[in-house]
Amino acid sequence: MMKKKSVVRLVIWLLLIGIVTAFSAIYYVFNMPRRNLSKEVAVYSLAAKQLINDYQIDETFANKKYLDKAITVRGIIRSVRTLENHTMIFSIEDAMEGVSCTLDSADVVKYQTKLDLIKIGTEGTFKGRCAGKLMDIQIINCIPQ
C-alpha cells in the first residue's frame, strides 16, 4: 500500500517537473534574447576597403562568406548621420558606396563616450553583423571597438 502511494507521488513529481521544464523552455524560446554582438568574437576582421573589394568582385561569393556573420571592419569615416529613431550610421571609406555601420539606439546611448571620439576623416573600427549590399555594404547591430 505504502509502495503504491510513493510511486504515485513520484509520478506526480516527475510530471510536475516535466511541465515546468516544458513551459520554461517554451517561454525561453518565445522570448529568446537577440544576438548580442558585444559578446561575439568576430569571424573576420578586415579593412573596409577589402570588404568593398570582395563585394565588387563577386557579390554572391561575398554573401556566402560574410552574410549574417560577426565581422570587424575598419576604415576612414566619411559621414555620420542620426536617424529619427536615434540609430546612428557611420559611412566608411565612401559616403555613398562604402560600408555603412549602423548602431541601434540602445547602443548609441551605451557607447556614447566612445562614439564622441569618432570624427569624420579619422579611422574607426566597428564590430557588427553583415546584412549584405545595396549601394553600400550594410553592417548592422554595430558596436564601436
Added chain:
Amino acid sequence: MIKSILLICFVALGLTSVAQSLYITKDAKINFNSSTTVEDIVAESNQATTIIDIDKNVIKFSVLTTSFKFRRALMEEHFNENYIESPKFPKASFTGKIGSPIDWKNEKTVSVDVTGSLTMHGVNKEITFKANITPGKSKISASSEIVVTPESFNIQIPSAVRDKIAKEVTIKIEAVYAPYQQ
C-alpha cells in the same frame, strides 16, 4: 583653346544635369504588418535605399531583409530563416515607372500609379500601386502602401501557424529623397 574650354563647359553642364535628375535616400522607412487577432506581427527597417529619376520618371527601391526588426527575436529568426530565407535571398527590390507625368517644380502632393517589378524571395512579380509624391526644391517626399500575399512570392507558411499570419501583408514605405551628389 576656346573650343576646348567650351567643350569642358558642355561636359560639366551635361554632368550636372545628369546628377540633378537623380534623388536618393538610404534611410527610407519600410514596415510591414501581417497581424491577425492571434498575433501582432509588425516589422520595420530604416535602411532601405531608393532612387527617383525625375527625367525618366523611374523609381528604384531595395532593402536587405535582415535589416527588419520585429518585436521578438524569435519572429526575426522565423522571418529570416523559414519565410523570406535571407541567406538565399538577402535583398528585396523594386524597379518601376511613375504612370502619369509629374510637375516636379510644383510643390504639391500628387497621387500617382507606379507600375513595375517587385523581386522578393527570388520571385519576380509585376505590380501596380498608388504612391503619394511631394516634389520640393531640395527634397522629394514619397509614401506608399503595397499589399502582397506571401504565397504569391512562393513563401510557404506551415498550416500550424497559418492562422497567426495575415493572408495579405501590407507594406508601408516612407522616403525623403535628397539630390544625388557624387
